[in-house]
Amino acid sequence: MITDSIAITFTLNGATTSIEVNCAHTLAKMLREQLGLIGTKISCEQGECGACTVIVDGKAVNSCIVVAPEIDGCEVLTIEGLAQNGELDPIQAAFIDEGAVQCGYCTAGMIMSAKALLMEIPDPTEFQIREALAGNLCRCTGYQRIVQAVFSAAKKLQTLGALATKG
């Protein structure tokens, strides 16, 4: 069936979501303008800068070059879905603690790339961190503190994981 708009159902930050989308709209546009989730930033709009990074089915993607109807049946995680019960995700907390945020425009994308990395590799090397963040541009920080924040979040998550296993 050829269509201009389509009803899709997907999981958004853990909740089943059904919505009618314009087929030519991107996932980023749908999240921001239809669902009001403006934590996901739009910057280059060509998949170069990573500001719009979200996680789809466990993988980091640029939501500015994914069209909304493609998301039908997928599981989407955005920056808004990280904090649980008012508690920041350890990656968010580490970005604050390490001073990894300056203007903040790249931060949501950086954190989502870091989240996807730590979901796949809980104990990454510095190279793996830099490789995972290579598609996220930051014009303020010089990256060192961002890499450090991901390291420290990984350590924190491992400690929490070990405690959970023991407890």
Add this chain to the structure above:
Amino acid sequence: MATFRYAAPTKLEDAFSLLCGVACDVAPLAGGTDLINNIRTGVQSPKLVILLRKIRELSGAIQEKQEGVLIGALATLSEIAQHACLRRKFPAITESANLIGSKQIRNRATMVGNICNASPAADTVPALLLYDATISIVGSNGRRSVPVASFVRSPNQTSLTAGEIVESIFVPYSAAPSSSCYVRFSRREGADLAIVGVAAFASVTNEIRLALSSVGPTAFRAYEAENILRQGVEDPAIWERGLAAAVNAASPISDLRASREYRLALIKALTAEAVQCSLSRIRTRGRQ
């Protein structure tokens, strides 16, 4: 962004009738990392976009067969880069897949999309040329296979005719134990195209193969350089002649990324690096 209509067929048969319906105004969508940008910038303005991912007969599987490895149309560059058998048998393919774009891009983009784009700077094409990969094409008139060398015809032009799509890429194992590598020079990893890319193959039978990207209208094999280097890379005269032949085979342009002269100098340096790397990989394997 320009508007377009959308279809998500679940059967190949339905895709064919859609693809033939409005002729050149139709664009198939796999990873979309090039297509969506092209639509936004006006490079492409399809009236209809057809999602391939829901088509049952198309696969994202990477399958080890008796004679080689079959890469499905929907396999992402991330899946290809992480595949153990590809890494072992065809390191240049793994490396080229892993050098494209960023993690976010590789998680969506497909190798089939990369070859269908037919960019002069395509990273995966040189590696596929090294191994004489074949491209399996399917359309309403049936299936056909073409070598990758004749599939990519000119910038942005493939041998696909209206209504056809690529079903898979088949990469045959090389007869003798071998190794390969892909080296690329670009301004920034993770966000830029190749200025020059060189893929090299070496086997225990002294065979050398070379393929170059970003230095001509399409990626190509440098056969003359291969034939010279095959005579013995330890001989400094042969080595120099072989590298010169690789440079001579190229016809680079000057553009915003680099001048023609810079590219010519890079070909020599990267060819040397790629060949040495492939040879040392065979030696390392020999000791294992």
